[in-house]
Amino acid sequence: MCGFVAERAHILPETARRDESGQLWTGGVPLPRLAEQYGTPLYLYDVATIRAAIAAYRHGLESYPGETALVYAAKAFAAVGLLRLLASEGLGVDCVSEGELALARAAGVPAERLVLHGNNKSEEELRFALELGVGRIVVDNHDELERLVAIARSTGKTVPILLRLNPGVEPHDTHAYRRTGQLDSKFGLPIVTGDAEAAVARCLSTPELALLGFHVHIGSQLFDLIPYQRAIEQVFAFAGELSRRFAFSLREFSPGGGFGIPYTTEDPVLDLAEATAQVSRWVAEAASMAGLPLPRLVLEPGRSLVGRAGMALYRVGSVKRLPGIRTYVAVDGGMADNIRPALYGARYLALPVIERADRRRERVTLVGKYCESGDVLVRDAVLPEPVPGDLVAIPVAGAYCLAMASNYNLARRPVVVALEAGRVELWQRRETIADLLAREAGIEGARYR
Numbered sequence: 001m002c003g004f005v006a007e008r009a010h011i012l013p014e015t016a017r018r019d020e021s022g023q024l025w026t027g028g029v030p031l032p033r034l035a036e037q038y039g040t041p042l043y044l045y046d047v048a049t050i051r052a053a054i055a056a057y058r059h060g061l062e063s064y065p066g067e068t069a070l071v072y073a074a075k076a077f078a079a080v081g082l083l084r085l086l087a088s089e090g091l092g093v094d095c096v097s098e099g100e101l102a103l104a105r106a107a108g109v110p111a112e113r114l115v116l117h118g119n120n121k122s123e124e125e126l127r128f129a130l131e132l133g134v135g136r137i138v139v140d141n142h143d144e145l146e147r148l149v150a151i152a153r154s155t156g157k158t159v160p161i162l163l164r165l166n167p168g169v170e171p172h173d174t175h176a177y178r179r180t181g182q183l184d185s186k187f188g189l190p191i192v193t194g195d196a197e198a199a200v201a202r203c204l205s206t207p208e209l210a211l212l213g214f215h216v217h218i219g220s221q222l223f224d225l226i227p228y229q230r231a232i233e234q235v236f237a238f239a240g241e242l243s244r245r246f247a248f249s250l251r252e253f254s255p256g257g258g259f260g261i262p263y264t265t266e267d268p269v270l271d272l273a274e275a276t277a278q279v280s281r282w283v284a285e286a287a288s289m290a291g292l293p294l295p296r297l298v299l300e301p302g303r304s305l306v307g308r309a310g311m312a313l314y315r316v317g318s319v320k321r322l323p324g325i326r327t328y329v330a331v332d333g334g335m336a337d338n339i340r341p342a343l344y345g346a347r348y349l350a351l352p353v354i355e356r357a358d359r360r361r362e363r364v365t366l367v368g369k370y371c372e373s374g375d376v377l378v379r380d381a382v383l384p385e386p387v388p389g390d391l392v393a394i395p396v397a398g399a400y401c402l403a404m405a406s407n408y409n410l411a412r413r414p415v416v417v418a419l420e421a422g423r424v425e426l427w428q429r430r431e432t433i434a435d436l437l438a439r440e441a442g443i444e445g446a447r448y449r
């Protein structure tokens with residue numbers, strides 16, 4: 001691995017390297033060849049990086065003296081190929097819609113390893129989840145609870161649930177849009193207002209509901225772990241209190257997901273194994289302080305399992321130089337496949353897929369091809385003086401890029417491949433124009449060519 005890759009090792013997939021000719025490789029595959037074969041924009045996933053992240057979580061969970069489980073938050077990125085891989089590694093899947101549930105089942109994830117989340121689950125979603133026999137429904141609010149009671153009564157099923165609590169803890173080190181633990185949030189039953197307790201009482205008086213425990217998720221892209229500690233303390237103090245007053249025992253607890261990952265070389269780095277071990281210890285301590293037996297501990301990471309494994313490849317199509325102002329380098333993707341810079345001001349690095357020692361380096365603004373001035377991928381990319389035809393890679397594109405992709409300007413969503421030990425596995429083909437037209441009414445049989 002040359003210095004260029006070494007300096008960026010923690011934001012590149014684990015298997016990334018540059019060969020002597022300057023070509024970037026991942027998973028034993030030369031990326032220029034990959035782009036040639038599958039076209040661009042292309043999203044690749046390095047399987048070794050995903051496996052390493054799972055191993056780090058498992059290692060951290062060894063610090064917990066009770067039963068544990070890992071559940072992947074599919075909202076970060078969902079594809080059958082990925083969910084199959086995760087299921088084969090023993091993970092469950094957190095879903096937030098019928099679509100995600102269906103995809104997970106299609107991938108063969110056992111229903112009992114599925115968890116249904118959401119702050120406004122429809123009756124159809126709840127019924128579908130019960131039909132599948134999902135392992136947990138995480139109830140977010142009173143209205144949902146009543147909906148679920150009615151469905152459970154009509155189907156005669158007992159529903160295994162967790163209550164999502166709002167611990168009233170605000171993580172400050174992330175974008176406001178990614179905070180969920182504060183009282184002023186649409187998510188969860190607040191402890192402080194008595195809503196959580198009312199929901200527990202409702203569950204305990206409803207034989208169709210099997211209340212197994214509590215869930216909290218305080219936010220995403222978090223590096224400071226102290227808010228986790230405070231949320232865990234809140235939940236266990238509440239659970240301890242409940243267990244003294246009701247026939248309630250906390251059998252399961254999930255502190256959700258949310259661990260942050262670096263996107264650029266300036267971002268902090270959280271050691272996943274250490275952070276997991278820390279949270280595990282806090283949960284064990286909080287249970288002991290509250291005089292409760294150890295619950296099953298369920299972690300629910302999304303971004304930190306797949307973010308670093310993913311990389312986007314684009315091809316430059318036009319270069320516009322405004323001397324003294326800036327150089328716009330436009331690639332063949334942009335905000336339709338990665339809305340994060342526009343939505344959160346998220347920062348990324350751009351790397352040349354082929355290093356060109358013969359070209360001077362130029363600071364440029366990497367933009368997409370969509371009809372929005374805000375369609376900027378990287379504001380201050382440094383690349384070998386770009387020309388049309390160049391390939392550009394954006395690392396750490398594995399989470400919440402394609403997951404939030406749109407068909408803006410009727411863009412076709414990119415192809416997705418997984419790379420491992422020199423093998424390429426197609427996870428999702430590129431969307432076709434026929435896919436885009438398929439939902440249109442009144443054009444059956446019409447030709448577009």
Ligand SMILES: Cc1ncc(COP(=O)(O)O)c(C=O)c1O
Nearest residue numbers: 073217220221257258301302303
């Ligand atoms: C309930 C829940 N669990 C898990 C996650 C995964 O979070 P992250 O991708 O930050 O690990 C999210 C997303 O923020 C979430 O809302």
Ligand SMILES: N[C@@H](CCCC[NH3+])C(=O)O
Nearest residue numbers: 075178220221340399400
């Ligand atoms: N989509 C967000 C995070 C939200 C996590 C889901 N609750 C991101 O890209 O950072």
